[in-house]
Amino acid sequence: MLDPSADEIRDWGNSVIQFMADYLGDLHDCPVYRQMSSREIRDRLDHALPTNGIDFNGLLKVFRETIIPFSRQNAHPRMFGYVQSPGTPLAAFADLLASTLNANLTVWRSAPAPVELERVTIDWIRQILGFNAEAGGLFVSGGSMANLAAIAAARQAKDDSSGRLRIYASGETHFSIAKAAALLGIGRENVRHVAVNERFKIRVDDLVAKITADLQAGHVPFCVVANAGTVNTGAVDPLAEVREIADRFQLWMHVDGSYGAFAILAETARKLFVGIEQADSIALDPHKWLYLPVDVGCVIYRDPGNARSAFAHEAEYTRIIGEEADEAFAFWDYGPELSRRFRALKVWMLLKGVGLDSLGGVIETNLACARHLESIVQASDDFEMMAPVELSIFCFRHVPAQLRGQSPEAINAFNERLLVALQRDGSSYLSNATLGGRFTLRGCVLNYRTTLRDMEILIEDLRRVAKSLPPSA
Numbered sequence: 001m002l003d004p005s006a007d008e009i010r011d012w013g014n015s016v017i018q019f020m021a022d023y024l025g026d027l028h029d030c031p032v033y034r035q036m037s038s039r040e041i042r043d044r045l046d047h048a049l050p051t052n053g054i055d056f057n058g059l060l061k062v063f064r065e066t067i068i069p070f071s072r073q074n075a076h077p078r079m080f081g082y083v084q085s086p087g088t089p090l091a092a093f094a095d096l097l098a099s100t101l102n103a104n105l106t107v108w109r110s111a112p113a114p115v116e117l118e119r120v121t122i123d124w125i126r127q128i129l130g131f132n133a134e135a136g137g138l139f140v141s142g143g144s145m146a147n148l149a150a151i152a153a154a155r156q157a158k159d160d161s162s163g164r165l166r167i168y169a170s171g172e173t174h175f176s177i178a179k180a181a182a183l184l185g186i187g188r189e190n191v192r193h194v195a196v197n198e199r200f201k202i203r204v205d206d207l208v209a210k211i212t213a214d215l216q217a218g219h220v221p222f223c224v225v226a227n228a229g230t231v232n233t234g235a236v237d238p239l240a241e242v243r244e245i246a247d248r249f250q251l252w253m254h255v256d257g258s259y260g261a262f263a264i265l266a267e268t269a270r271k272l273f274v275g276i277e278q279a280d281s282i283a284l285d286p287h288k289w290l291y292l293p294v295d296v297g298c299v300i301y302r303d304p305g306n307a308r309s310a311f312a313h314e315a316e317y318t319r320i321i322g323e324e325a326d327e328a329f330a331f332w333d334y335g336p337e338l339s340r341r342f343r344a345l346k347v348w349m350l351l352k353g354v355g356l357d358s359l360g361g362v363i364e365t366n367l368a369c370a371r372h373l374e375s376i377v378q379a380s381d382d383f384e385m386m387a388p389v390e391l392s393i394f395c396f397r398h399v400p401a402q403l404r405g406q407s408p409e410a411i412n413a414f415n416e417r418l419l420v421a422l423q424r425d426g427s428s429y430l431s432n433a434t435l436g437g438r439f440t441l442r443g444c445v446l447n448y449r450t451t452l453r454d455m456e457i458l459i460e461d462l463r464r465v466a467k468s469l470p471p472s473a
């Protein structure tokens with residue numbers, strides 16, 4: 001098993017590819033999710049310590065009979081929960097090839113061609129965003145890690161040891177920013193939550209007020225985080241205005257574009273991102289809106305020198321001997337990880353294989369799907385929107401005739417039960433958000449398979465499932 005012959009590799013590969021083709025071919029007809037319990041799954045798994053191995057078919061059988069049916073089908077066209085990409089066969093093959101080569105992208109000499117490929121791919125992303133030619137960055141495990149790396153660089157740039165640092169971000173900002181502040185010793189309590197307007201965008205007046213009050217109280221403002229697509233509603237903060245405030249108070253401007261930034265490829269969304277190229281750093285996730293399988297996030301720094309000061313570490317066992325400048329390049333100087341898998345391969349294969357025009361077109365379709373849902377809801381008398389659609393996230397709730405005029409608590413409770421029932425039904429999958437204290441059904445279109453018709457089916461599913469709900473809990 002450890003060292004199969006070439007014929008065995010072909011046999012295993014054929015079984016896997018056959019399985020993959022069947023699985024993806026049948027996906028439309030599978031439930032997105034099914035009711036299941038931890039107990040049920042544990043009972044199906046053999047818990048005995050594997051003293052002796054089993055053959056490849058035995059391993060594949062467990063994957064086919066237990067792992068697949070007892071998983072949420074993230075590639076399904078009506079998987080609208082969270083910020084979930086579907087993955088794509090091209091990237092699955094890229095991951096297979098990356099693991100075959102098992103390149104470790106620490107430093108140039110460890111993986112010369114893979115490192116160059118990552119640099120090329122990062123540079124494409126830089127160009128997509130419109131950053132200056134000197135900007136650079138690297139792939140990390142996801143948006144949380146990209147945010148952490150950027151905040152570390154921001155702190156380094158301020159060079160302040162008073163322990164009174166403060167970060168500013170709207171109350172709609174993803175929790176990974178507060179987590180990064182905690183991990184970096186800045187402290188969660190030093191992330192100041194700025195108010196949002198009726199479109200869930202940061203209120204610049206409140207940002208200025210908070211910074212000014214903090215300065216007067218002796219705090220050291222050092223960073224403002226702007227969202228390019230919030231996790232709850234997809235709101236894009238006014239990036240150019242935030243840049244102005246950052247300049248006025250000499251703050252680092254970080255953009256969390258983990259969910260939304262690749263929508264810059266879509267014609268109708270582009271104007272929302274004006275000013276993004278002026279950020280000092282940006283986090284964005286190819287494993288979200290480039291449809292790639294986890295794990296691949298990306299951080300870009302306008303001046304990578306700040307990141308270098310934050311991350312570079314000289315140790316004798318990593319000292320690079322006898323290399324010229326280009327070949328002495330080390331990714332560990334720009335991010336938190338040392339050993340790094342060849343994440344760039346799947347990003348490169350996707351961008352090169354599909355091309356930006358097609359990707360922009362598919363993202364445009366995702367946006368159109370969310371807008372279609374919004375117009376169905378607005379034309380209905382039993383659904384209502386809870387936030388405007390900005391990108392591909394839609395927040396709404398069901399208020400059938402018998403619920404109209406009832407208390408806010410009753411409407412919240414009904415929608416909460418509806419969400420659980422919809423997830424268990426399996427035809428469509430939504431997640432939830434709380435907006436202004438109100439429970440909200442929340443969906444995000446992030447799949448190249450999703451069509452306008454899927455949005456209509458979602459509404460039909462909700463009406464059907466709602467009818468089968470008992471009148472109260």
Ligand SMILES: Cc1ncc(COP(=O)(O)O)c(C=O)c1O
Pocket residue numbers: 082083141142143144145174176229230231256257258259285297
């Ligand atoms: C806006 C935003 N930022 C950060 C993250 C964290 O990304 P990841 O799950 O890749 O760590 C998410 C995840 O959904 C997100 O939507």
